[in-house]
Amino acid sequence: MSNVFATLSTAGQSLGVFQDALTTVQNNISNSNTPGYASQSVNFVTQPLDLLSGLVGGVAAKGLHSARDEYAEEEVRRQLSTLGIYESQASATSTIASNFDPSGNTGVPAALNQLLNSFSAWSLDPNSDSTKQQVLGDASSLATTVHQLAASLTNNDQDLQGQIAGAVQQVNQLTSQIQQLNLAIGQTASPGQAPDPGLDAQLHSDLQQLSELVDFSQVFQPNGTVTVVLSGGSPLVVGDQQFALSANAAVPAGSANPGAPPTMSVLDSNGNNITSQITGGKLGGLLDVHNRVMASILGDGSQAGSLNLFAKSLADTVNGILQSGTVSVNAGAANGQALFTYDNTDATHAAASFAINSNLTTAGLAPVDSSGNANGNALKLASLANSITNGGVGGQTFAAYFGQIAQFVGNQNSTATTNQNTQQQIVTQAESLRDHASAVSLDAQAIQLQQFQKSYEATAKLITVLNSVTETTINMVQ
Amino acid sequence: MTAGAGLLAHIAQAEGHVRNARRSWDPTKSEGCEQCAEHLRKAVEFMLFARQAAAGGTALPGAKAQLTRLHHEVEVLSRLVDSAIAFSRGLALRLISEEPVHAELKG
Numbered sequence: 001m002s003n004v005f006a007t008l009s010t011a012g013q014s015l016g017v018f019q020d021a022l023t024t025v026q027n028n029i030s031n032s033n034t035p036g037y038a039s040q041s042v043n044f045v046t047q048p049l050d051l052l053s054g055l056v057g058g059v060a061a062k063g064l065h066s067a068r069d070e071y072a073e074e075e076v077r078r079q080l081s082t083l084g085i086y087e088s089q090a091s092a093t094s095t096i097a098s099n100f101d102p103s104g105n106t107g108v109p110a111a112l113n114q115l116l117n118s119f120s121a122w123s124l125d126p127n128s129d130s131t132k133q134q135v136l137g138d139a140s141s142l143a144t145t146v147h148q149l150a151a152s153l154t155n156n157d158q159d160l161q162g163q164i165a166g167a168v169q170q171v172n173q174l175t176s177q178i179q180q181l182n183l184a185i186g187q188t189a190s191p192g193q194a195p196d197p198g199l200d201a202q203l204h205s206d207l208q209q210l211s212e213l214v215d216f217s218q219v220f221q222p223n224g225t226v227t228v229v230l231s232g233g234s235p236l237v238v239g240d241q242q243f244a245l246s247a248n249a250a251v252p253a254g255s256a257n258p259g260a261p262p263t264m265s266v267l268d269s270n271g272n273n274i275t276s277q278i279t280g281g282k283l284g285g286l287l288d289v290h291n292r293v294m295a296s297i298l299g300d301g302s303q304a305g306s307l308n309l310f311a312k313s314l315a316d317t318v319n320g321i322l323q324s325g326t327v328s329v330n331a332g333a334a335n336g337q338a339l340f341t342y343d344n345t346d347a348t349h350a351a352a353s354f355a356i357n358s359n360l361t362t363a364g365l366a367p368v369d370s371s372g373n374a375n376g377n378a379l380k381l382a383s384l385a386n387s388i389t390n391g392g393v394g395g396q397t398f399a400a401y402f403g404q405i406a407q408f409v410g411n412q413n414s415t416a417t418t419n420q421n422t423q424q425q426i427v428t429q430a431e432s433l434r435d436h437a438s439a440v441s442l443d444a445q446a447i448q449l450q451q452f453q454k455s456y457e458a459t460a461k462l463i464t465v466l467n468s469v470t471e472t473t474i475n476m477v478q
Numbered sequence: 479m480t481a482g483a484g485l486l487a488h489i490a491q492a493e494g495h496v497r498n499a500r501r502s503w504d505p506t507k508s509e510g511c512e513q514c515a516e517h518l519r520k521a522v523e524f525m526l527f528a529r530q531a532a533a534g535g536t537a538l539p540g541a542k543a544q545l546t547r548l549h550h551e552v553e554v555l556s557r558l559v560d561s562a563i564a565f566s567r568g569l570a571l572r573l574i575s576e577e578p579v580h581a582e583l584k585g
Contacts, residue, residue: 071572075565257500422554426561429505433565436506449566455511456563459503462518463556466496469525470552474545476532477485 068447069289070220070432074203079212079430081280083423084212086188089416092160094184099152099411100406108149108402111142112314116385117397123378126367129326135360139339139357146311150351153298153307160290163265164264165247167213167283171236172244175228179201179242182225186240195224201320215280232277234268243269255301261301261344285416293412298407299348305407308350314353314398315340316383317391325366325377336377388393488528489544495521496551503555505562538558 097397101107115138122131128235181203183221185195194200203226207218221239228237235243264287265275275291276282286289291300299305304312318336326333337360369376384398393401499517504510532541 067514071569072565075568090558097530100563101552264506273528316483418550422557425554425558428563430559430565431502432506433562437569449570449573451508452505452564453563453570454512455508455515456505456559456566459511459515459518460556460559460563462515462522463552463559466492466522466525467549467556468523469529470492473525473532474549476529477538477541477545 010419025405031175033133044060068200070203072216073207073428076427076430076434077208078270079217079423079427080208080211081215081284083282083420083427084214084283085279085285085288086416086420086423088163088282089289090158090413090420092163092289093288093409093413093416094158095156096153096289096293096297097157098407099149100409102406102410104403104406107397108142108145109138109143109406111138112399113401114138115142116382119378119381119384121366122365123382124377126375126378129362132365134358135339135365136356136362143340143354143356146307146354148356150298150307151271153294154261156350157290157294158285160294161247161249161262162266163289164266164286165249167286168245168247168266169211169279170212170240171283174206174213175236175242175244177206178210178226178228178237179240181206182237183240185224189223191227192370196412200224208374211281211424213281214283229278230274231279232274234272234274234277237285245269245274248273251301257301257304257346257348260300260348261295261297261298289412295411296408298351304347304350306401306408308348310351310393310402310405311342311354311443312344312347312350313343313391313393313401315350317384317398321380322366326368327363327366329368329372335362337364339365358396358421480498482531482541485531485538485541486526487525488531489541489548492524492528493544493551494523495524496548496555499557500551500555502557505558505565549584 014243029157056430097471099107101109104110106114118131118135118138122128122135125131128304183198185203188196189197195203203224207226207228210216210228215312216230216236218229219227221227225239226237227235227239229235236245246267248267249266250264251258251260251262265273266278266283268274275287280285295303295305297305297307299308315338319340322336322339325336327336339358339360341355341357342351343349349460353427366374367378369380373379384392386397388395388397392398394404495517499521502510504514504515512541533571
């Protein structure tokens with residue numbers, strides 16, 4: 001009779017276990033679209049059978065097992081972080097590049113070309129009021145385009161500063177959520193059990209979002225909570241403690257150009273500058289574009305910036321030529337006046353303050369050079385179009401130097417966009433590898449791994465050969 | 479067919495195979511890896527022909543641009559494969575490090 005009871009008890013227990021399994025399957029289906037959710041399965045444990053001791057055997061449920069593969073998750077986050085850099089670089093450099101017309105038919109190159117043509121026309125008729133008027137008009141147009149470009153880039157720069165501050169705020173929001181989740185997971189954790197699937201899903205979803213913003217490493221504690229530190233080592237979340245970051249815009253103290261656009265930095269919760277630790281994610285990309293790309297054009301505490309150098313050199317060259325001569329060949333004729341003005345109190349202000357000398361009239365323009373040649377100065381100015389004998393910048397003509405600025409921006413955008421497209425494919429692949437790794441058992445993974453590694457390496461060897469043959473052929477083709 | 483036209487045709491064939499290699503590349507399926515390798519083998523063959531044609535010294539407008547584009551396509555595929563290799567190596571390390579835990583679960 002006791003055997004009958006034992007059998008009934010075992011059957012009852014088994015039904016309960018399978019009910020648990022069904023509930024778990026139901027949860028998996030319900031959460032199939034929940035961000036960060038990993039499917040769960042019930043761990044079945046066989047029960048000892050010894051009827052004499054009252055042990056009736058059967059199966060029991062011993063906690064839940066998550067299909068999540070933490071290594072694969074980390075790989076996806078790492079690739080997302082790299083994608084974040086390229087996406088933000090591509091977007092920000094695209095905005096900067098939109099200020100430059102690659103055809104050179106509008107903006108500064110066109111206005112500069114127009115002025116140089118006017119100088120040429122003036123050299124043919126140095127005493128003509130109309131050619132002088134043309135020079136003044138075209139100089140004014142060039143000044144306006146340089147000034148407008150500087151103003152537009154300054155707006156972009158300020159917008160970038162706002163985006164950086166916004167990204168830091170998003171990081172803080174996510175790390176605050178992770179800290180709250182750590183607290184909740186810690187409170188509900190039972191030894192040897194997987195954390196609550198819902199909390200775990202939220203935690204992983206937040207970590208994924210965080211990886212799009214910054215590069216970090218994480219360590220999962222046995223109770224399911226996570227410690228998050230920036231790749232450079234500064235903590236973001238440790239247990240139930242959050243370490244908030246802040247964005248700071250300032251020109252470093254003691255800089256050569258105190259009036260320069262500020263350098264953006266990220267500070268840790270103690271106020272230490274940890275900008276160099278942020279090399280990935282959207283924040284890393286934005287910092288790079290602001291502090292490297294934009295600073296090289298508009299300047300910062302330690303450099304004038306290519307656009308300012310262009311404006312200053314152009315003004316100094318043109319003014320120097322005009323002021324070295326006289327307004328006519330007559331004895332006692334007045335010296336020439338400057339055509340352009342700019343604020344020279346700070347090297348980074350040249351382009352934004354670039355303007356035509358408001359006191360100058362056609363009578364103040366000096367076509368005569370210091371040797372008394374009637375059109376000597378006008379010829380020197382006209383020669384700036386294709387020679388650096390009478391002035392240039394960075395060993396190039398003014399037009400070539402400006403073209404180089406535009407090309408630099410275009411190249412930055414092109415590289416970032418290419419990298420973004422490739423990285424998007426790598427992220428998709430990492431997600432697919434993650435899903436694959438999570439869907440198979442560790443045993444199956446170990447078997448497949450050897451097989452796949454051989455295939456990958458064989459493919460890599462073929463790619464190396466193909467690359468080499470292609471490169472050789474490129475060098476052979478004219 | 480002239481040497482120049484032959485060169486362009488070989489590069490175009492190689493380019494097509496590299497594109498097919500990219501399309502068939504699937505690091506989670508052995509068939510995907512095999513198909514990709516097969517296309518790459520063919521691409522190498524065509525590029526060897528192309529190199530031979532280029533050795534004739536025929537200058538052809540557009541060949542360099544076509545080769546540069548092909549080089550970029552190979553570069554993208556290379557980054558994908560490298561990424562899969564890095565993933566599988568990391569996974570192998572993880573499997574080794576988790577072996578004791580794994581054995582305990584099975585026991």
